[in-house]
Amino acid sequence: MGPGDQVFLDYDGTLVPISSDPTSCFADRELLSILDGLGEEYDMYIVTGRSAEDMRRFLPPRYRVIALHGALLLTSEGDVPLIPDYSRYVEICNSIALRKNEIREMFHGARLYNKVGGITVNTWLMDTATRGRLEDFMRSLAEESGMELYLGKQVVELRIPGVNKGDAIRKFRKHGRKALIAGDDITDEEAFIKNSDALTVKVGPGETSARYRVSDYMEMRSLLRELIRRS
Numbered sequence: 235m236g237p238g239d240q241v242f243l244d245y246d247g248t249l250v251p252i253s254s255d256p257t258s259c260f261a262d263r264e265l266l267s268i269l270d271g272l273g274e275e276y277d278m279y280i281v282t283g284r285s286a287e288d289m290r291r292f293l294p295p296r297y298r299v300i301a302l303h304g305a306l307l308l309t310s311e312g313d314v315p316l317i318p319d320y321s322r323y324v325e326i327c328n329s330i331a332l333r334k335n336e337i338r339e340m341f342h343g344a345r346l347y348n349k350v351g352g353i354t355v356n357t358w359l360m361d362t363a364t365r366g367r368l369e370d371f372m373r374s375l376a377e378e379s380g381m382e383l384y385l386g387k388q389v390v391e392l393r394i395p396g397v398n399k400g401d402a403i404r405k406f407r408k409h410g411r412k413a414l415i416a417g418d419d420i421t422d423e424e425a426f427i428k429n430s431d432a433l434t435v436k437v438g439p440g441e442t443s444a445r446y447r448v449s450d451y452m453e454m455r456s457l458l459r460e461l462i463r464r465s
């Protein structure tokens with residue numbers, strides 16, 4: 235990897251630790267200094283399943299972010315949908331979000347967030363049986379609404395069908411440039427598989443199609459510091 239090459243980084247679990255509270259995953263000072271260092275040498279993107287609103291709260295606006303699993307590019311000039319029907323899915327999510335209280339009453343511990351182009355239910359506070367019922371419910375909601383069910387780390391989500399990090403990254407790959415892609419969750423596997431020529435890094439345990447592995451976000455940060463040092 236050298237100056238001008240590309241770096242695509244997942245956020246939760248890759249750059250910051252996974253936490254049971256999804257609302258407070260702010261980038262700390264060390265992370266910002268790493269991202270700034272990378273941004274000076276490399277063509278860098280954060281690629282996340284998070285909403286635009288979350289990423290604007292967690293990170294300063296100077297970074298390029300691909301949000302909602304690849305549906306939306308955030309830039310300092312504004313948001314650019316990367317798929318044709320984005321606004322239709324926003325409306326679908328807004329109408330599902332109207333059922334927030336009903337869903338919270340049906341599934342004890344469920345925390346539902348409208349990602350404005352996705353719906354996520356955080357399941358950290360739920361017992362296993364209730365999560366199972368929630369999955370069934372969300373599966374039927376997906377069928378009714380035309381959204382896609384996605385089961386991640388302690389989240390049950392509805393995401394825009396067909397959207398995935400792999401295709402999103404491919405849109406931004408530059409011919410003749412090396413790329414590093416890192417991530418910790420199932421959606422990142424889609425990025426690894428669709429970019430098998432890249433330097434792919436799995437963060438944490440579990441099966442993977444990535445070529446390399448680091449144990450956690452701290453080792454990932456060390457690797458990124460090394461990348462800056464060598465550039």
Ligand SMILES: O=P(O)(O)OC[C@H]1O[C@H](O[C@H]2O[C@H](CO)[C@@H](O)[C@H](O)[C@H]2O)[C@H](O)[C@@H](O)[C@@H]1O
Pocket residue numbers: 244245246247251252253254255256257259281282283284285354356358386387388389391419421
């Ligand atoms: O693509 P990512 O940057 O990894 O984002 C994917 C999901 O991130 C959030 O959930 C994950 O992080 C939470 C905070 O650590 C954690 O509570 C949750 O269990 C994780 O799955 C976010 O809430 C989801 O909407 C994103 O899809």
